[in-house]
Amino acid sequence: MTEFSHELFDLVPCWMASPETVSAIFPILNKNKFDLVIFDEASQCFAEKGFPAMLRGKQIVITGDKKQLQPNDLYRIKIEEDAEESPLLEIESLLELGSNFLPETILRGHYRSKSLDLIDFSNNHFYDHKLKLLPDFSNINEGVPAIDFIKVDGVWDRNQNMIEAQKVLELAKDMDARKSIGVVTFNAQQADLIQDLTQEIENISVKNIENIQGDEFDVVFFSMAYAPDKNGKFRMNFGSLNQKGGENRLNVAITRAREKIIIVCSLLPQDLKVDKSINEGPKLLKDYLSYAQNVSNGNFQPSLPVINEQNWGKFLKNEITKSGSNFETSLPFTDLVRMENNTFKNLILTDDQIFYSAESIKESFAYLPLMLQTKGWNYIKSWSRNWWKKPIAELSLLEEKVAKE
Numbered sequence: 001m002t003e004f005s006h007e008l009f010d011l012v013p014c015w016m017a018s019p020e021t022v023s024a025i026f027p028i029l030n031k032n033k034f035d036l037v038i039f040d041e042a043s044q045c046f047a048e049k050g051f052p053a054m055l056r057g058k059q060i061v062i063t064g065d066k067k068q069l070q071p072n073d074l075y076r077i078k079i080e081e082d083a084e085e086s087p088l089l090e091i092e093s094l095l096e097l098g099s100n101f102l103p104e105t106i107l108r109g110h111y112r113s114k115s116l117d118l119i120d121f122s123n124n125h126f127y128d129h130k131l132k133l134l135p136d137f138s139n140i141n142e143g144v145p146a147i148d149f150i151k152v153d154g155v156w157d158r159n160q161n162m163i164e165a166q167k168v169l170e171l172a173k174d175m176d177a178r179k180s181i182g183v184v185t186f187n188a189q190q191a192d193l194i195q196d197l198t199q200e201i202e203n204i205s206v207k208n209i210e211n212i213q214g215d216e217f218d219v220v221f222f223s224m225a226y227a228p229d230k231n232g233k234f235r236m237n238f239g240s241l242n243q244k245g246g247e248n249r250l251n252v253a254i255t256r257a258r259e260k261i262i263i264v265c266s267l268l269p270q271d272l273k274v275d276k277s278i279n280e281g282p283k284l285l286k287d288y289l290s291y292a293q294n295v296s297n298g299n300f301q302p303s304l305p306v307i308n309e310q311n312w313g314k315f316l317k318n319e320i321t322k323s324g325s326n327f328e329t330s331l332p333f334t335d336l337v338r339m340e341n342n343t344f345k346n347l348i349l350t351d352d353q354i355f356y357s358a359e360s361i362k363e364s365f366a367y368l369p370l371m372l373q374t375k376g377w378n379y380i381k382s383w384s385r386n387w388w389k390k391p392i393a394e395l396s397l398l399e400e401k402v403a404k405e
Contacts, residue, residue, distance in 0.1 A: 019045060019049045033058050036057060036061065039053070041213065043070055047096075067126040067127065068248055108131055112216055112258055116135045117147055117302075118257055118261060119131065123303070125251075134371050135375065146261065152167050156234070171264070179203065180217045182206075182219070183222075184220060185224075194223060209252070217257060220253075222261065234271070236272070238282050243281065247284045250281060250288065254288060268293075320350075320387075334347040334379070347379040347380070348381075349382070350383070
């Protein structure tokens with residue numbers, strides 16, 4: 001690398017490596033600097049490990065999610081020194097340190113989940129309802145819950161739950177072999193047990209809640225494993241979820257699925273007595289289990305976005321709704337949706353609040369229409385200027401477009 005850097009960079013201009021590898025193989029010389037260094041999953045990178053890679057770049061981009069896993073220092077030796085105290089020295093992740101000095105941009109689009117019910121909980125509890133969600137047209141019209149809550153009579157024995165593991169095996173065997181399956185457990189012993197039971201299934205990956213970040217699957221199984229022991233006694237111990245920041249592990253786990261989540265659980269939400277828990281992890285686990293149970297029972301209602309109200313006298317969507325057509329405001333990513341026999345049909349995009357709350361003109365005129373097409377939605381645009389000028393003609397034109405779709 002020292003002698004032939006120009007030839008190597010001409011041949012391979014883009015490199016991917018861990019921060020430690022960057023330090024090991026790329027000399028810290030001005031002539032060898034990269035034009036751009038991008039840190040991915042920076043929430044899990046210790047700040048001091050990121051600095052050497054920074055010094056090898058002319059421009060830096062740090063990406064990550066504060067609501068996901070932080071650096072894990074369980075096996076890391078720390079040297080305590082008598083030095084002047086500074087709040088910055090208490091910061092561990094490169095992402096958090098960078099946010100103190102660099103311009104920050106929040107990516108709001110969420111495209112993994114094909115159903116609103118897979119991401120709505122995280123959007124409300126972790127992202128202040130700021131994610132912009134767009135489900136798949138066919139999935140939302142099927143009306144099948146994207147979360148199944150399955151209660152079993154499991155027993156906690158030697159940090160494992162055999163009944164839950166066997167249920168996961170049974171359900172995984174019945175899955176379409178073309179679907180990728182992820183199994184998330186809340187402790188390593190349960191992961192080992194399920195791994196042993198499912199080793200003949202090729203399309204399955206078993207991980208505990210500590211190492212699932214960055215993965216995604218068509219279907220995700222949860223095996224909590226926690227249950228009463230053979231004497232009927234249950235201890236409120238939820239492993240790493242009990243720790244400070246444990247709720248971030250839950251957030252990572254419940255956002256890995258593209259199509260479906262199946263929770264195999266030996267406890268009901270009301271069985272968890274977590275009101276006195278110091279940290280948020282156990283409390284949010286109880287909330288999520290309640291949410292999952294409601295979704296599984298067909299009681300899910302998507303949360304509508306909180307949009308800054310404009311000081312306008314009229315909104316176009318209200319005028320269209322008054323026309324008597326079967327339009328509703330029940331979806332969070334559009335102004336109106338036309339219903340027919342309890343089935344979603346056309347979307348109506350107007351220049352009301354959603355239009356003006358977009359991040360940019362490109363989002364309204366390019367990105368949103370492109371994503372709607374990708375997700376299988378038919379949409380019609382209606383502009384208030386035309387409506388106010390010729391309301392009757394515009395209504396007729398809108399109804400004509402709707403009929404054609």
